[in-house]
Amino acid sequence: MKISCTKDLLNHAIQTVQKAIATKTPMPILTGIYLSAKGTTLELQATNYEIGISCTIDAIVDEPGDIVLSGRYFQEIIRKLPGENIEIASSLEDRTIKITSNQAQFNLLSLPAEEFPVLNKPTSDTILIVKDNILRELIKKTVFSCATDESKPIFTGGLLEVDQHNIIMAATNTHRIAIKKDHIGHNINTVKMIIPSKILNELTRIMISDIPMDVTIYYQKNQVSFAFDNVYLLSRLIEGNFPDYNKVIPPNFATAITIKTHDFMDAVERVSLLARDTDYNIIKLAFKNDCVIITSNNPDIGKAYETVPIAIKGNEIEIAFNAKYVTDILKNITSEYLIFSLNTPLSPASIRPTDDETYNYIITPVRIN
């Protein structure tokens, strides 16, 4: 192989695939980045069998070929090279790869390219073409609700559901669930799949176009692929049945509160400073006629007390929550006001923006004395 390309493009490609490089693995080849040169392009790939990412960039290819280089060193070296252009050439004599840029030259030992599990570009079974900004929004508004506890695998992923008219994402750790929908016009394929939260987060990191671009979603048995721009990303899916999110949304509420998002958020964050180190991270909310009183009590440290004005329809109510589950959703509500809907101190409540019917968050209260 012998190619040259710009440092900026190569850097971008490395950044794109780098999260798929295996770190702890009994298979050294997975710690590498696979480079394949042909025609006028250089393709980079990395995979750890949970996620695989490919990124293709323009290059001048003098000799086509495939090589694999240590992901960690390749990444650091390319980032620090002095010139705008980089040449990469394999040597026939030994297994080293020569990387040059201006006065700098690195001769890196290569890994055996024939051992790399090359990712195949998805070709069939298209489910849907969706704009990246829509997909990013679906993920960002829900993925934080996933469980981090690996003991219940299906809750460590987000449900992506596509029906004839909607694309829906839902995520839960069983104590709270976030649901976000978008309309997609007419679609003939319907599917449900649970995508690991790590992969969802990675998608939002690399789908960063300035103007909306198409993302093609492919679905094959136990894996899903997302293709956009010069990138494709493959992920394994989590097996199992995701609970029916429609059943956890209470059909009606006895109390509806309107409150300024930002003021409520700041007050909850302050009060939770003292709750954080207690066993259940509990804050109490007493919704009164014209304000909510937010309190916490840490026997070792002290008490916190705040009030925020509200508008209330329905009954006054006192209720307690895990403070983290409240702040998590508040960070994701961008409207000036939010609606907090409640029934009893022991039944699930809903928190949602005033301006978006397609976004909902159901939270289970904590029983207190």
Add this chain to the structure above:
Amino acid sequence: MKISCTKDLLNHAIQTVQKAIATKTPMPILTGIYLSAKGTTLELQATNYEIGISCTIDAIVDEPGDIVLSGRYFQEIIRKLPGENIEIASSLEDRTIKITSNQAQFNLLSLPAEEFPVLNKPTSDTILIVKDNILRELIKKTVFSCATDESKPIFTGGLLEVDQHNIIMAATNTHRIAIKKDHIGHNINTVKMIIPSKILNELTRIMISDIPMDVTIYYQKNQVSFAFDNVYLLSRLIEGNFPDYNKVIPPNFATAITIKTHDFMDAVERVSLLARDTDYNIIKLAFKNDCVIITSNNPDIGKAYETVPIAIKGNEIEIAFNAKYVTDILKNITSEYLIFSLNTPLSPASIRPTDDETYNYIITPVRIN
């Protein structure tokens, strides 16, 4: 105690003393911040017996008094309070302290103020008054050379030496030494003391005036104090004899190289990417007639090779160093060119800026085959 003050001032005072708050200690009182209100001021103190810091700010004192609050919680709460003004009041009934700002109210349990080892403001034994920018420069140019290994305590500190005309700081880990001097006019007190590197770093963090201000240095038995602005900082000293730094500076050199600081630095950093994970982090420098060839070799990864133009007076020479000891000094040289002076591949070399006779760095080479 009952006081009010601005949030900005209180935040600044907490930030100033916070590094002296003990974290792991069998004495809970040392995890607190001591607040003492009298006259028109509020003084904050923290100490862990290695370092003690006091900061005094303006406050409206309705009732003077002394309290101690959990350092960690007090810090977080004050930073997040909503208003510009903060009121702090102790309650006579219980041991709680009420902190209020706008709609937010915290009732914190206090620690017993009578147990706090109050720092006494230094009053006598002034050694020197020096501008903070001079002291900061002395520390920054040398402190990185201190040993991190606690087995040789005297090398974990920097030597501060004051004689009749100069203030000098020197730091070494026995493999390299950095020395920086400044002129101070006529001074009648002379002293040598070894100050822990942690305290030196802390001093540079809190001495951040825009215009140069006076720092008064006091010396009492095993401790030193620095007083400036509304702050004073006490530190224990490290006991022992610091080696005579004049003896480690070679009187003359067989070879003197002039090289562009920035180009040399970048090349050394790149080449050291491959050296970093080897046992001794070795880079080789081959100084030729018109360039230096910088190389490293990591048997598991590969080789790096760079050249940088030089001007040479004297003999060509090949020599090897721990890459970190070279990059450490390059980061601290601000002149466009530097002078690298050498004798033999096994004798100490000197690296210094072209524009500052008062700064020197002596580095011991590594023996290679």
